Amino acid sequence: MMEEKKHTQNEEHLIRGMMQGAKLKASDNLKYRIMQQIETEQALTPSKISDRKESGNILKEFGSIFGTMYGVLAVMIAATYFLFGQEYLFSPQFLGTVILVASVFSLLWLISRLDSHLQRKKKIENK
Incomplete structure (x- = not known):
């Protein structure tokens, strides 16, 4: 053994x-x-930093689109107040215009998010 x-x-x-x-x-x-x-x-x-950029990009897009919307609404309200008075601010015509502007900017934000989603999906498929 x-x-x-x-x-x-x-x-x-x-x-x-x-x-x-x-x-x-x-x-x-x-x-x-x-x-x-x-x-x-x-x-x-490519590095994994792009994921962090994406979340920052969402906030940047959100802030820029809706910030612009609130700026446009502020200018509209100020111009309407000085040209037509306070009574016109509460009229259905003006409120309809405000809703239309808010809807257009919301649709723009939705389109930008959809575009970002499709680009990210395309990038993943190409890898």
């Missing part, structure tokens, strides 16, 4: 020695080219 174990260990040691001797070593030029290829691939692959 002891002899078999020692014989097996000797065989394993012999095989390891033969494999060590047969092992090829890569040249420095080959190592340099492989590292250059790895660095190039890392530089060309």
Whole structure:
């Protein structure tokens, strides 16, 4: 039993020695080219920062579209107040105009979100 174990260990040691001797070593030029290829691939692959940009982009779009809407509404209200008086501000014609402006800007925001969603979906399919 002891002899078999020692014989097996000797065989394993012999095989390891033969494999060590047969092992090829890569040249420095080959190592340099492989590292250059790895660095190039890392530089060309997109990073995961784009997900963070997307959430910031949503808030930026929301703020710009609805901020513009409130600016337009403020100018409309001021102009209407100075030209036609306070009574016209509560008339159905003016309230209809305000609702129309708010609807147009909301539709614009919806279209921009839909476009962003479709672009993100297209980008995922292309990967």
